[in-house]
Structures are given as structure tokens and as C-alpha cells.
Amino acid sequence: MSVLQTMRVVARKELLDGIRDRRSVLSALLFPLFGPVLIAVMFSIILAEEADDGPIALPVVGPGNAVALIEHLESQGIEVVPAPEDPRAAVASGDENVVLEIHEDFEAEFRAGRPAPVSMYIDSSRREGRVPVRRVRKAVETYSAKVGTLRLLARGIDPQLARPIAVGDIDTATPQQKAANLLAMVPMFVMLAVFVGGMFMATDATAGERERKSLEPLLLTPTSRAALVLGKWAATTVFSTTGLCITLVGSSVAMGQIPLEEVGLDVDLGPGDMTWVLALLLPLAPMAAALQMLVASFAKSFREAQTYLSLLTMLPTLPGVFLTLEPLPPEGGASCVPVLGQQVLLLGVLRGDAIPLLPAVGSTAVVALLTIGCLWATSRLLGSEKTIFGE
């Protein structure tokens, strides 16, 4: 029987076996949805925060001490309400995001031309308080600047003298590039889905055969070890590819639902870009399958293999975390590191940059070599006496 025929028989059986295994199916079909759902939730939270410019209520202690300031705040859409008994406790417990305290001596200091004391109770560890705190601080600061300007004018001094330097930002980031920073996590979820999608399959096809003692009869058939491994690998690849595609499709659906333009972000992936994304990512599915099979072949039991593979699954998420903190240029050696390279290149695609051809081909070649190496090692390992009979 030819290698191809054996491969087909083995792959068919492994797929049938895998489809009947709830864990395999869940990890390939359900887990990949985790990323897109998380993306949708995170973006909606960010959008809700950024878009928040409605009136806010601000508890103020001693509003009578600075009537003009209160008027200014109200003109900025900040509604002044009575302060709670204990402002510190109210902010610490999260009842209030921010409380403004105007001190007793505000009036006296203000009149004397000295900095008039005002305190803001805030909790900097709380995320949801960030926007109101920023708005209140800004309102107070504009008032302060306005009064300062008027004071200088009243004394016949040009207020410009107090501004020796004028800084202006020129932001070269296109909206698409800004979005890319937020999208950096998409490749990470894709990697995760690739590894989780084939995990149970890879385990069942290797350590599982050892544990249920079906490896010995399997190797007693007149088939080549390589053909058996290739068949199992093909079946595992189907599962990891399924995971990959579900995450990709899910992510684009999730992002389609989010009005990113509203915050000045632009995610515009044309068919050309999507082809690149697929071309870069697809080779990872067979690689993950081969790598997982090799690692699981060292394990004697299903559980042992699961432990190894869980650790292995952490690996592809590391570059994602790293890249969000410290982006790398695709021209460097980084693109030749499997998984990291794909993520670097993908980020480029998402930013709308041109694809550097050489690193793209190089990274795919490295992945292909690694795949072949893992398959070769697995078939060597699977046929060894130690693996078949090792207790």
C-alpha cells in the first residue's frame, strides 16, 4: 500500500475518532470564539469610555468658597452636587469617581494673588474613573489659566510672556495604524486557537495510542511509520486549521460590529490584505500539529501529554504580549522566528504597510522546515521499542 493511501486511511479514522470526542470538537470549534468575543467586549468598553462627553455630576465640598469656579464648572457641562459626608471614603469605596474640595481659605488666598488650594479626591487604580477625573481636572485648569491671563492683562503684561514655548503635536499615525495597536491581540488569539484546536487530537493520536495500548497493534500492520505519522498529522492539521479559520472569521465579524471610525480608528482590510493574512498564518496550523505530536509522543499518558502541551500553548502567546510592549521591525531576524515572525508581519499588514517579501518567504520557509523536522522526529520516536513498550 502506498504512503498516500495509508495516510488517507489513518487520517479518515483519526477524524472520525476526533469528531466523536467532545473535548476535541469543543477545543477546535468553541475555544477559537473566545478571542473574537473578548475583542468585541474590550472594544465596546473602550468605545463607551472614549465617547463619554455627556454631563457628569461632581460632588463638591465647600462650593460656597469659590462661586466663580463653580459657575465655570457648570458651563463646562459639569453638574455640581452636594458632597458626601466623607469624601475620602466615598471615592475609596467607589461610590464616587471624583470629589472636589474647595478649601476654606480659597477666597482669601485667591484675593491675595497666591495659589488658591483645591483638592481632588481620586482613585488612580480605578479605570472607570479616568475620564471624569480628566474632565474635572481639565475644567479646573482652564479656569486657572483664564484667571491667570486676566491677572496679567490687568497688570498690563502680555500673557504670552508666561508661555515661553509653544509645543504642537504633529501625529503622523494614520487612523489605520492607530487601530493596529489595538488589533495587535488578534494574531495572538489566532496563534492560541491554532494550538488549542489540535491539542486533543495530537494527544490522542500519540500519547493516547500509548495509553490505551493500541500503538503496538497499529505498528504491527505492514505500513511505514512515516505514513502513519503523516496521516495523524493531516487529521490534527484539519482541527488546528479549523480553529484558525474560526478565530479569523470571528474576529473580522466582531470588528465589523464595532464603529471604530467613531474613535478615529480605521480597520480596512481588503481582499488582498486578507490573502496575506491567510498566507502568513495557514502554515502555522500544520506546524503546530507536528510540534504538538512530537511533544506528546514523549508522554506516556494522556494527562502527561496535556501538561506538556498546555505549557507549549503558552509559548505562542508570549510574542504577542512582547509585541504589544515593544514592536519589532519585520526586516530584522525576528521574522525568521516561528510564530513571532508571523505576528510581526501580520501587524504590518494590519497597519496597512507594504509586505516585505523576503522576510515573509523566509518566515514561511522556517515554519515548513520545522514542520518537516518534527514529523521526522515523531516517526522515529513512534517506532522505537522504548515508545511502544516503555512503561
Added chain:
Amino acid sequence: MIEAEDLRKTFGEVIAVDAVSLSAPDGQITGILGPNGAGKTTTMRMISTLVRPDRGRVRVDGHDAATEPSAVRRRLGVLPDARGLYPRLTARENVEYFGRLQGLDEATLRARVDRLIERLELAEVADRRVHGFSQGERAKVAIARALVHEPQNVLLDEPTNGLDVMSTRAMREVIRGLRDEGKAVVFCSHVMQEVSALCDTIIVVARGTVVAEGTPDALRAQAGTTSLEDAFVSIIGTEEGLVA
């Protein structure tokens, strides 16, 4: 026809098998009897090509196990020590998988599997998933798997291990049937009754080597005893590890 010459296998310091030779002709049942740990399973594994002997050679129908392992495997049906089946596949699917790996075409495969299911009285459970099968049912599926390619030579490792009386009887019938079809049957066991009830030739192994060989009658004569049991004890030198 299975021929093994001067087999030796060591695992580290332990000599598992040393200078074991045997010849199992067609149309005969050859039994390997020995206490636990005598090297029976290792010998079987060397014949089935999964363990490479340190010395000696194995030939199956004239094909050398070291140089033509695929040809040997095609001519061997093995019921290994491990009966591992795929729990999520049905009995029929388990057997069919191995038939396909042996290269059978679909029409032949279907006919063979149907015949084996009938012969082994598996019809009732054939299309149920193996998960939850009894020991006896598992053993039957495993033997069907070993025979699906109609091998000329059959190796059975403790074929009745863990089976109840009815299943044991059924298994013995199958083994006799294989001999009557003219196949070379080798089976190993540590159960004396099993061996004496079935075998045409008995090879007694202990501590990795062959200590006696012959028909049951010849063995009795050699040991100068009237019962086969006494003969074994006298040949092996101890009662340890043998089950009467």
C-alpha cells in the same frame, strides 16, 4: 511457517531471552509455556518485528524479519499482550481500520469483517462503540483485528487471559479452527491446562531460555512422570509462576 534461530535480547543488564530457537510449521499449534517473566512476550515481539533481536534471526514463510519487516507483518496475525482498541469506534470500525491498513479493498474487507463477526459471535455488539465492552468482547474484537487480513501465521499472546469460561471455550474453538485451516499458530501462555489442551508441540521456556521441547507425550516421557503438570514442574525446576 515461523522459524526463529538462536534469539537473544537484553534490556540493560537483564537478559530477557537467550538462545531461543523454535519452528512452528503450518497446520500445527505450537505453544510456548513458561512462568511469568520467562521471556515469552519478548520472544513474540521479536517474531512480530517490533523488537529487534541482539542476535539470531526470525523468518516467516521464508521472509527475514530484520530485512523485510513489512512482508513479515503482512503474513502475521498478532494478538498482542496489549489488546488496546479505539473506544470511540465501533467493533466493526476497529476491525475495518486494520483491514484497510493491511491494504484490503473495500469489497473484500466488508466480506471478511462480516464473516469474522459471525464466526466470533460478535453480531450483537458489532455496531456498538467499544467503550464499555466486556473483557471477552474486547478479546474477540482484538482477535478479529488480528485475523482480518487472513494471515498464514498467527501469534497469540495469552489469548484466554482474563476471559470467563464461555469466552475461553470460544477462543479455543477459534484457535483449533485456525490450525484446521492449515495455519501456523503460535501461542504463549503460563496456564498449563491451556497449553496441554491445545498444543501439538510445546516449548517450555524458563529464565529466557528453552528448557524442553516436544509433544506432550514426549515431555512426559522425558521427565519420567505420568502427569503433564509434574513434567513441567520437574523440567522448570520450580512451581513458581505456573498456573495449573
